[in-house]
Amino acid sequence: MNRIITCINSCVILCTLWASIIDAQTPDFILTWGSQGSANGQFMYPGGVGTDNNGNVYIVDTGNHRVQKFTADGEFLIKWGSQGSGNGQFSYPLGVTLDAEGNVYIGDGGNHRIQKFTSNGEFLLKWGNQGSWDGQFDFPYGVATDHNGHVYVSDKNNHRVQKFTTNGNHQLTWGQNGTGAGEFEYAYGITADIGGHVYVADTANNRVQKFDTNGAFMGMWGSAGPGDGQFNLPHLIATDINGNVYVTDWGNNRVQSFNYDGTFQFSWGQSGTGEGEFVHPEGITITANSNIYVVDSENHRIQKFRLPVGIDSPTNESIKQRFVLYQNYPNPFSSRTVIDFKLREMSEVYLGIYDSQGRLIRSLVNAILPGDYHSYTWNGTNETGHSVGCGVYYCRFTAGSEVLTRKVVIVK
Numbered sequence: 001m002n003r004i005i006t007c008i009n010s011c012v013i014l015c016t017l018w019a020s021i022i023d024a025q026t027p028d029f030i031l032t033w034g035s036q037g038s039a040n041g042q043f044m045y046p047g048g049v050g051t052d053n054n055g056n057v058y059i060v061d062t063g064n065h066r067v068q069k070f071t072a073d074g075e076f077l078i079k080w081g082s083q084g085s086g087n088g089q090f091s092y093p094l095g096v097t098l099d100a101e102g103n104v105y106i107g108d109g110g111n112h113r114i115q116k117f118t119s120n121g122e123f124l125l126k127w128g129n130q131g132s133w134d135g136q137f138d139f140p141y142g143v144a145t146d147h148n149g150h151v152y153v154s155d156k157n158n159h160r161v162q163k164f165t166t167n168g169n170h171q172l173t174w175g176q177n178g179t180g181a182g183e184f185e186y187a188y189g190i191t192a193d194i195g196g197h198v199y200v201a202d203t204a205n206n207r208v209q210k211f212d213t214n215g216a217f218m219g220m221w222g223s224a225g226p227g228d229g230q231f232n233l234p235h236l237i238a239t240d241i242n243g244n245v246y247v248t249d250w251g252n253n254r255v256q257s258f259n260y261d262g263t264f265q266f267s268w269g270q271s272g273t274g275e276g277e278f279v280h281p282e283g284i285t286i287t288a289n290s291n292i293y294v295v296d297s298e299n300h301r302i303q304k305f306r307l308p309v310g311i312d313s314p315t316n317e318s319i320k321q322r323f324v325l326y327q328n329y330p331n332p333f334s335s336r337t338v339i340d341f342k343l344r345e346m347s348e349v350y351l352g353i354y355d356s357q358g359r360l361i362r363s364l365v366n367a368i369l370p371g372d373y374h375s376y377t378w379n380g381t382n383e384t385g386h387s388v389g390c391g392v393y394y395c396r397f398t399a400g401s402e403v404l405t406r407k408v409v410i411v412k
Helices: 002-009 314-322
Strands: 028-033 049-051 057-061 067-071 076-080 095-096 104-108 115-118 121-125 141-147 150-155 162-167 170-174 187-192 196-201 207-212 217-221 234-239 245-251 254-258 264-268 281-285 291-296 300-307 323-326 337-343 347-354 359-368 373-378 391-399 402-410
Touching: 049 095, 049 281, 049 291, 057 104, 095 141, 095 323, 104 141, 115 141, 141 196, 150 187, 150 196, 162 187, 187 245, 207 234, 245 281, 245 291, 245 314, 254 281, 323 391, 323 402, 337 347, 337 391, 347 373, 359 373
Parallel strands: 141 187, 187 234, 234 281
Antiparallel strands: 028 300, 049 057, 057 067, 067 076, 095 104, 104 115, 115 121, 141 150, 150 162, 162 170, 187 196, 196 207, 207 217, 234 245, 245 254, 254 264, 281 291, 291 300, 323 337, 337 373, 347 359, 347 391, 391 402
C-alpha cells in the first residue's frame, strides 16, 4: 500500500505496455457531449478532432462551418469561423491537426485549401485552390503533421497525398486513381506516426495504406466487409504514441484498432445512440495519456474513451526485474528536470519527450547502454533548441521491446 501511495504522490501516471495487455480489451466509455444545433457546444455533422499539449479538444463543426475548442471534459471554450471564402471562413471543413507549437491546421474542403490558425483561432495563413496541379486541391479531407515540421494532406477527389512545410510550401505528391499499391479511390483520412510512417484511409478501396514520409509504399490491409480487419468506407485515422493505428469504420459504425503492420487488435461500437454506439463516426484522436476522442458525426456529438492499462500486471513486474524508470524530478518544473533509470543488463535504450498527440519533441538517448544507473536532463527545449510551452508532456522510455511512459509537466 505504501508503495502504491508513493507512486501516486510522485505522479507515476502511465505505464503503457500495449502489446502485452491490450489483447481483447476495448476502451472504457468516459463521457459524451454535444447535440444537433448551432449554439455553443452543439454540432451539425462534425468532422475532424485534434488535441493540444494542454489537453484541449478542437472539433471541426462541418455543417456549421466553424471550429469549436473545448476542455478535455467537453467544456466549451471558444469558436471561430463562419460560412464563406474569406480568411478564417470555411466551406464544409473536415480535417484538423496541430503542430508542436500548437498551431491549428484545417482542411477547408469546399474552399479547396488549408488554413492555419493559432490555438485561439487567429488566422495565420492559407494555401491552395481548386485544381490538380501541385499545391492545388479537389476537396482536401484529412490533414496531419509530423515532428519534422511537415504537413500531409489527403487530396480526396484527386486521389492523392500532398506534403508541405508548415508554411504551405509544396514538397511532394504521391498517388493516383486506382486499386494498385500506392493508388487511391478517394483518399480520406491521413495520419503520421512517431516512427516516420504515413497511413492513409483509402476509402472506396476499403483499405489502409502505409508509406514512409517520402511516399514510398510499405504495405496495406483491409477489404470490403463487416469482419475484423474489413471496412465499409474507412474515413479518418489516427495513431497512438506506441504506433498503433485506429480507423473510424464509417459504414460499419465502429472503430477498429491495428498494430503498425495492420494486424487486427480489437474494435468497438455498433449502430445506435447509446454510450459507445455510433452513427457514421468521423474524426478520431488518441492522446499520450490514453484518452480517445471519437466524433460521432450523425449523432452530432463527441464521445470520449480511455484505453484500459494494467498498472500492476505481471508483465510490469517482469519488466521491473530488467529495468526501472524513475519519475523525473522536479515535476512540475520550469527550467530543467532530471530523468533517471536503472538497467539490470546491457540494453538498447531510447528515451524521448513527446507531446500529448504523440509527436516527438526531443530525443534524449538513442544508444546501447551498460547495466547501471543512468541520468539525463531535459531543459524544456525541442530538437531545434527552442523552449516549448507550458503543459503536459510524456517521457517515453524503450529498452529492447519494452516501453514505459511517465508524465512530465512544465510550468512557467
